[in-house]
Amino acid sequence: MDAEMKDADTQAEIEGDGDGGGADAVLGLTGGGASVSLCYHQAYGPHDDILLLEVADDLLPDLLQGRVIVRGCPDEEAVLCTPSATYAMKFVGTSNSMFMIPPGEPSAPSLRPDITNGDVVAAAIKLAPGSIELIQTAPRLDKLRNLLRERPYVLDEDLGDGFQHKKGLYTWQDLCELVQASDSEMSDGLKSLSAVEIDGFWRTVDANSLNTILDMILHNSVLHDWPLNALPENDVFSVMESDGFMRKIVRHCLNIFGTKVDLEDRSFWSLDERCVCLQFARRALGAGRMKLGNFMDKWERSIPSGMRADIQMLEGEVLCEKLGAEIWLHAFSVADLPLTPTERFAALFRERPKWEWKDLQPYIRDLRIPGVSSEGLLIKYTRRTQPSANAEPIFTAR
């Protein structure tokens, strides 16, 4: 109650007519021995509700046109989001005395500064303890991923309990409250997590459900003689709907595994060989380890006819290890690794103490930190050794 009243007082005193601080007199003070008397404002005080934010000129329009929002939960460091970028907010204190002088006419009797003997008065409202600096930063998308993994969409769930229990379900607005990212970074994050908006909630689709839908699409492509590079959209939707698959989920699945092609008023979907084969590789490999030969047999048998499996497709998804004469494979997906560099490299070196560049590159190429090159990341988080000039460099933990 008291604090609120004080706030209201401040407002009146700073903005009220005839009770400003005379900033213009200070800024306009030039040459000729003109002077201004600086005093403490009648409302001088700590005014903790007044903050200084340092803003580069290119960000000013966003701030002055109200396109900026501060995001963060109480236990997180606040970030400032423009429509497209995220900035960390760092308070930088100063030991100097920064007298802040508001605009407007001061209440004390004043004369124009060009009348030299007139006692022009400027009044300081507070001493600024420092200012907030903005440093562009990567959006905190790890949290977005964790939130969306709480409750992936599974087929037929809407026939059951519906959405009475909203735990683990997040609308766009919920995500804005919880995730420290700008709107466009959030959209990109949702896209890269293959999330889809279902009944107002952003969801990822459970892997088994995705497999079922993909199988069904492929199965129907054989039955109806649809070419895999030109699935007729309307036919796919109507056939799949009659099999009980929501159009929205089918479209989402097509988006994950292919691209839409419009041709003479009709829409077709072209399935991407790599995406489809990769999905079958994940299934063939499962969670365990397999010998390369066995895996290739199983994988090649499982993929749709007309597609060709290539071990290159598994970059960033599968790791090969030589054990004696055998090569063994196991799943290790970049999509499951942390998104911040420190934790990403820690996870990589837990998996393997030594990495060759060709193995390492697929696991770090998606890391993008404002102001830091991938070279810089390698220097910061790895130690590079090269036994001889011709040998492949090896990366170990720092």
Added chain:
Amino acid sequence: MQIRVRCGCGESSCPEWAVVELQGVVQPQPSFAGDIRGLHIGRLCAAPSPSSSSSSKAGYTFTVGYHELAGTKVTLKKPLLVLRKKKVGGGDQEPSTTAAADVELEVIGIIRHKILFKDRPKALISKPPVKEKKTLQSAAA
């Protein structure tokens, strides 16, 4: 949670604040310690002839008591926005969330220049400061 940053003034008419910055602190005399509101701090003066100063920057002096500081007007590389934390709204149904959710930041001004006094003050001992009322009185007495 989210705190919106609003600006009522718009891009072209954001009121400009001034800053006078000096090293260290200004210590009011103990007799004023309770209430310094309205108290005169010092006299800010534009140097009589800017051409005489060593640099092309406009020179300023700031006289506080028996100390004189020499400084310059500096254009900030990055402007400072003056923000005010503000409680908004009123009749909310959920009292538990209002405290956190109903705060917004309002842009109330912009600082593009400051008058910076970065050197140590020079003591004014040779000539009595004529502007000080007390001194005038004692001289007259």
